[in-house]
Amino acid sequence: MASLVGSRVERKEDKRFLTGKGRYTADINLANQTYAIFVRSPHARASIKKLNIDKALKSSGVVSILTGKEIADDKIGGLIAGWAIRSEDGTEMKCPGNPPLAKDNVNFVGDPVAVVIAESLAEAKEAAEKVEVDYKVLKAVTSTADAMNGDTIHEGIDKNLCFDWLLGDRQKVKEAFDKADKVISIDIINNRLIPNAMEPRACVADYNAASEEITLYTTSQNPHLSRLIMSAFGNVAPEHKLRVVAPDVGGGFGSKINVYNEDIVCSWAAKKINRAIKWVAERSESFLTDIHGRDHVTHAELAVTKDGKFLGFKNETIANLGAYARVFGTVTPTYLFGPCATGVYEIPAAYTNVKAVYTNTAPVDAYRGAGRPEATYTIERLVEKASMELGIDKTELRIKNFPTAFPFKQTLVHTVDSGDYVAGMEKAKQMADYKGFDARRKESEAKGKLRGIGVTSYFEACGIAPSAAVMSLGCGVGLWESAEVRFNPTGQVTVYTGSHSHGQSHQTTFAQIAADELGVPIENIDIVHGDTDKGTFGMGTYGSRSLAVGGIAIVNACKKIVEKGKRVTAKMLEANPEDVEFKDGEFIVSKSNKKKTIGEVAFACYLPGVRDEMKSPLPEGDEPGLKETSFYDPSNFSFPAGTHIAEVEIDPETGHVKLEKYTACDDFGRIINPMVVEGQVHGGLAQGIGQALYENAEYDETGQLMTGSYMDYTMPRADNFPEFNIGYTCTHATTNPLGVKGCGEAGAIAAPPTVMNAVIDALGGQEVTMPATAEKVWKACKNLKKSNAKAA
Amino acid sequence: MFKSYWVKILIKGEIMGKISLEVNGRKVEKEASDNTLLSTFLREHLQLTGTHIGCDTSQCGACVVHVDGNSLKSCTALAADVNGSKVTTIEGLETNGKMHPMQEAFKKLHGLQCGFCTPGMVMSAVDLLQKNKKPSDTEIRDWLEGNICRCTGYQNIVSAVKEAATKM
Ligand code: FES
Numbered sequence A: 001m002a003s004l005v006g007s008r009v010e011r012k013e014d015k016r017f018l019t020g021k022g023r024y025t026a027d028i029n030l031a032n033q034t035y036a037i038f039v040r041s042p043h044a045r046a047s048i049k050k051l052n053i054d055k056a057l058k059s060s061g062v063v064s065i066l067t068g069k070e071i072a073d074d075k076i077g078g079l080i081a082g083w084a085i086r087s088e089d090g091t092e093m094k095c096p097g098n099p100p101l102a103k104d105n106v107n108f109v110g111d112p113v114a115v116v117i118a119e120s121l122a123e124a125k126e127a128a129e130k131v132e133v134d135y136k137v138l139k140a141v142t143s144t145a146d147a148m149n150g151d152t153i154h155e156g157i158d159k160n161l162c163f164d165w166l167l168g169d170r171q172k173v174k175e176a177f178d179k180a181d182k183v184i185s186i187d188i189i190n191n192r193l194i195p196n197a198m199e200p201r202a203c204v205a206d207y208n209a210a211s212e213e214i215t216l217y218t219t220s221q222n223p224h225l226s227r228l229i230m231s232a233f234g235n236v237a238p239e240h241k242l243r244v245v246a247p248d249v250g251g252g253f254g255s256k257i258n259v260y261n262e263d264i265v266c267s268w269a270a271k272k273i274n275r276a277i278k279w280v281a282e283r284s285e286s287f288l289t290d291i292h293g294r295d296h297v298t299h300a301e302l303a304v305t306k307d308g309k310f311l312g313f314k315n316e317t318i319a320n321l322g323a324y325a326r327v328f329g330t331v332t333p334t335y336l337f338g339p340c341a342t343g344v345y346e347i348p349a350a351y352t353n354v355k356a357v358y359t360n361t362a363p364v365d366a367y368r369g370a371g372r373p374e375a376t377y378t379i380e381r382l383v384e385k386a387s388m389e390l391g392i393d394k395t396e397l398r399i400k401n402f403p404t405a406f407p408f409k410q411t412l413v414h415t416v417d418s419g420d421y422v423a424g425m426e427k428a429k430q431m432a433d434y435k436g437f438d439a440r441r442k443e444s445e446a447k448g449k450l451r452g453i454g455v456t457s458y459f460e461a462c463g464i465a466p467s468a469a470v471m472s473l474g475c476g477v478g479l480w481e482s483a484e485v486r487f488n489p490t491g492q493v494t495v496y497t498g499s500h501s502h503g504q505s506h507q508t509t510f511a512q513i514a515a516d517e518l519g520v521p522i523e524n525i526d527i528v529h530g531d532t533d534k535g536t537f538g539m540g541t542y543g544s545r546s547l548a549v550g551g552i553a554i555v556n557a558c559k560k561i562v563e564k565g566k567r568v569t570a571k572m573l574e575a576n577p578e579d580v581e582f583k584d585g586e587f588i589v590s591k592s593n594k595k596k597t598i599g600e601v602a603f604a605c606y607l608p609g610v611r612d613e614m615k616s617p618l619p620e621g622d623e624p625g626l627k628e629t630s631f632y633d634p635s636n637f638s639f640p641a642g643t644h645i646a647e648v649e650i651d652p653e654t655g656h657v658k659l660e661k662y663t664a665c666d667d668f669g670r671i672i673n674p675m676v677v678e679g680q681v682h683g684g685l686a687q688g689i690g691q692a693l694y695e696n697a698e699y700d701e702t703g704q705l706m707t708g709s710y711m712d713y714t715m716p717r718a719d720n721f722p723e724f725n726i727g728y729t730c731t732h733a734t735t736n737p738l739g740v741k742g743c744g745e746a747g748a749i750a751a752p753p754t755v756m757n758a759v760i761d762a763l764g765g766q767e768v769t770m771p772a773t774a775e776k777v778w779k780a781c782k783n784l785k786k787s788n789a790k791a792a
Numbered sequence B: 001m002f003k004s005y006w007v008k009i010l011i012k013g014e015i016m017g018k019i020s021l022e023v024n025g026r027k028v029e030k031e032a033s034d035n036t037l038l039s040t041f042l043r044e045h046l047q048l049t050g051t052h053i054g055c056d057t058s059q060c061g062a063c064v065v066h067v068d069g070n071s072l073k074s075c076t077a078l079a080a081d082v083n084g085s086k087v088t089t090i091e092g093l094e095t096n097g098k099m100h101p102m103q104e105a106f107k108k109l110h111g112l113q114c115g116f117c118t119p120g121m122v123m124s125a126v127d128l129l130q131k132n133k134k135p136s137d138t139e140i141r142d143w144l145e146g147n148i149c150r151c152t153g154y155q156n157i158v159s160a161v162k163e164a165a166t167k168m
């Protein structure tokens, strides 16, 4: 049987999506359901003086109106930060309460204060208009850089500072800088982004009074984790009385990791009114209340020798958490950021210091890449600047500082098991025709255009994550993954995974893995996920962990099935289990060459006993049935890496940046389905290029979101991109049996510095901030003209 | 008086009317308030949930359907406006259980990931090929400018449209 792992298997999920049979949360309608509309704060910061629902209650069709008071009375808990971070001085981070419905204070535009539940959506909307809230408007804090000087947002949290965290050794860094020939320094803004999964968030909550069970259908990347949080912290219902279903989910990119206010409120309220409640976000609500991403202000320095050896690195960052600290809010700018800050280089001394601040803006949390794009942007902009200042070719300078041997003990935390950064660089240069760039630049110049080339070499730590490691770093849970493999008596297989697909193709790639492990045709394998009632607990999908953690759990469960199969075969064929081999779906006794198919063995496992020909196939001590579970806890993170090269052409008359070429050469370890990996790379690149050239979330000083619709927030469109040129090098991960590393975030991590390095190269080294819009670039072009004129 | 009439129709939707359409080859007739968007009519009144709603400013294209053969963002039209028309949604693209060449091409070339933009994307692309049998890459990208996809980076969508063009 040909191996499926490694081949372009078409996706099993596609037919339903292509024929309109997908079942997303907003497509679900339950009998007798009601509709919820949330009343939200129009102010960024205010105290609630009075909230009057009398008029609204009289509005037609209203079933119930609930506010922060009822939720507090019922002791429903608030939203939480999933990681406890300690400051450099040893103190614990400071987190404000974040009730699902605000009672006393609102802290960002969109913070919900009440929910109106009515018989129809139109009636809910109309009644929501009639809820009267009397706010005392307070001065908002909106700037990341100045947040520590603003008014105190949350009582008792001085300087709006959640934590002041350090990773690394300041003294060693100082010594390294003292020895340096040159110090390159840079000030960077990592622009704030809005994830914008195309499916707006939604939930449908239902209560079964007979079983006293709440069922929540929700747009989540991790239904089990959501249930845990809603139960343990939200106090909504005990876990066995709460079922969370994340059916087809239309993209997540991190924004659907969090349990949101609406999930908790609708679940709680459904029980209260004993009816189903449906809520679907309008896109403008998504803009205001989905978690946002990035938003760092950084000063970084690199100490170098004159021949380009890196000696030391420092990174001082202010990270905006928004109004509240959410699930991955505090780990994103710390352990997902700091350890990767030194990039793919051997740097003897380094530190990263992060001050995480609260502002009156939407909560900031993990968005595709989470911390690693910010880290990579800083070091790769800095290295590019160093190459300009030292006059050393940008690729040579990088190679000079690459590790030469693996495992590579990276400066701050990670031990990178495998990789070959030089090979990746060489291949990328070849793919991009790096040598031919000068000629292309001259051609552009002849047309009156500016041309630039930018390079990024990155690595990232994903496949999160070893529980022992993350829990010692403050994570509130272990980040293992589970799988259950069930053989039906008649030979088909159902695989339950705790990870979740919202575009990642689990139904196909996971089935490929199981098909190879078990020798069962892929058509006979179903992957089930997304429902806490189906399968064991699992941690969900983020941090490029589905395959590197969830996939391995499937492999391990399959291996257990095969082990049992060998014992059963031995009993059936009167052989020693040690003499039974398994290959391509058959158990073969090596001495006699007698065999049983895995289907026969499965059938036998379900029909133990003696009758006619049938002898009990079950060896002593083995129970009937054929079903195995695995909880896989990885021994290390996985470390994809690569080199990307971009070329841009700028029209100095208009400032328009045209991305001419984009080359990505990545090392994802072993590839299960090249077609799917390609798709993941393309999508990541589009988001990364979007950050560099188009996207930006902006608040004004009063805390109003200025980019709250697709008219103001520039989403990348089909005509914004060239055809991507992608390729791979492949060093297998040594820390998991499949040798896989993870590919979901690479594009979003590598693309922003790659594109910006190219833009800044074209602009003769002038810094521009992301996104490099025509206006900013046009101004820089004018400056360039002026300084060129002066020089001449 | 004139103003209150519009308030009634557009804001409150108090005036009910009969909407008659031919949807995916089937005649349908339903009562709906006059402010019902075509997208809402399809999803809520006919339970054709393949047509998706991705925005509230008519900019994402997730809701594209064909009305009398031409692609239209169904969130930009009132159901009453298209009364009497023939509407095709993503559910109506198969013939005798066989996927349309565009659907086949999207599957073959991985033109979709989460599937949310997909119905609108496919319906737009089918209309493009009705109007331009052999579009260039640039023409495809320009045509699809009104459809946002957050997952695929568009490249495989462009390839799928080209592939479908060879089959139609
Ligand atoms: S829902 Fe119609 S364009 Fe977005």
Ligand code: FES
Residues within 6 Å of the ligand: A198, A250, A251, A503, B111, B112, B113, B114, B115, B116, B117, B118, B148, B149, B150, B151, B152
């Ligand atoms: S496939 Fe997810 S938005 Fe296009």
